[in-house]
Amino acid sequence: MKNLGIFFFIFSLIFLFLLIPKIGSDVQTFKILDVDYNTDKAKLFPYLIGVTILVITILIIIQDLRKKVKIQATNSSAINSQKIKDVGILFVISLIYIVLFEPLGFFIMTPVCLVIFSWFFGLRKWFGLVVVPILITTFVYLCFEILMKVQLPKGILEWMFF
């Protein structure tokens, strides 16, 4: 928790002294009915939040020092490198799915991604790896595209739908 307290303490200082002053710096004209408005009012609420976070993090750091808590995050000690690696792999697969969602399209990415995710989570049965991805892709298509008129990206298969 102490690490987190220090992180947010530094973050709040950056927020208060670097980010907030930049608000409105790119606003060229701000005049309504011959009355000049400045952008300071837009800074008020962020300042209040920044100060609140600063105060809370100071209190968190003091609380940790009083309790003499060892420098370690709650629960984080329980994470071993394998678990971090697994989370990282899952994040990368998710990111690839999102990046290729529009270029390759929903119909290619969804079944492929379902197979990869299911394999990652330890599924080895052919029904789950073959039938479920096809069923889910079809179901999502029928529900969203046909029933709810949501335009799903077709990607390289766009030509099939015209």
Add this chain to the structure above:
Amino acid sequence: MDVFLEQIAVAFQWSNLLFLLLGTLIGIFIGAIPGLTVIMAIALAVPITAYLPLAPSLGLLFGIYCSGMYGGSISAILINTPGTPASVCTTFDGYPLAKQGKAGKALKMALFSSFIGGLISVVLLVVIAQYLSKVALLFGPAEMTALLFFALTIIGVLSGKNLLKGFLAASLGLLLSVVGSDPTFAVPRFTFGLLDLDEGFSFIPTLIGFFAISEFLSEAEDKSSDIKQKEYLDISAEKDNSRLNRKDITSSLKAIFWSGTLGSFVGILPGIGATVAGFLGYGEAQRISKNPEKFGKGAIEGVAAVGSATNAVTGSALIPLLSLNIPGDTVTAILYGALLMQGIQTGPLIFKTHIDAVYLIYIILTLANIFMLITAFSLMPLFRKIAEIPKKVIFPVVFIFCVIGSYSIRNNIFDLYVMLGAGVIGYILRRYGIPLAPLIIGYILGLPFEASLQQTLASSDGNLMIFIQKPIALRFLILSFI
């Protein structure tokens, strides 16, 4: 009276009941899937109603509205992912109950309390609608600011033992809300030149990221823990754990009625909505409970309070719409459009010019709650099938629905990055024991809170004494500190 009886006959026509049933089924289905919101479903249903008469249109829309509210609690209980923003609080106790093998009990309680909450709301709409709307009219910016401040203090209740972590999370939520144009002068803040951020982070993708994607990433750590899941599913198969007994109902009645009444009142106030009602209802139920320490660990009262509070918004949100022409929330704003397409202008004159439509709204809203109770109860064995699907099958599918749900809001790929980013931040905060619920409360309340504060300060020339001078605002502030 003749008009009223005539409208009952209209409402009970087979075709109208069929559309009500269809709306109820869609509502349950949409509500249960994370990322698909009632708002989106109603918005997509409105164009269909343009081709229908008033009664089936109302049946379809109210069916989706009422059942969608309940549907959100299904996935909240079974897979710890709120199907709708309003059912966030259902995860606090619903999922622990499911883990204890009491998913059926939690689902039934959520349904029963939603039904009661819905009825309370209808009664308020019919009987004391005009009186309550007059009270809500007294709320100026100062009162609204004080009310929102009161809602933010509920965080202290929600975050449990460590208040500092709760307040840090809430502040981070408020921080998220300031990204985008400021509510008063539309000055862009923290957008870093990205046009996609001009309106701030899209709400649904952010919510899905924090609640579903972070859970999805956490699942990678426990991917070898299917044995643990199998254990609780075996327990859930036992009938006794799923039965809702008299003791459960009697112990939750106080929470149901109090949260339902609170939710109804919140529903009347424009711009607050079911999500805040759920949080307030949950917080108040914990406050008045004899066993507040059980909340968050599987308290059936917690599930009951949220169900009642969120569904209590459905009817009361119509009060300002019908009597003052002010939509209480996004759903009623869409309903306003739907009624307009039917040639019905809401506002005070509706009670004179279209009293038949007003009666029809009362009747169909009541029927929507009854249909929700019967249909959801009949389909409950199907809900439980979801819990029996192995995690390694359900989590990839949940991810796909999250992505499609987030994408379908604006058809914008940027929202998917927001979703994933929120998921990673949510995962890290979870690891450090920072509760996500206060973060979401702060995020939801941030914009209205800032707008009310700016309006208050503008009207008082920056004098903070206005909060003391206004009796309602003062009461809310005192209540906050209690």
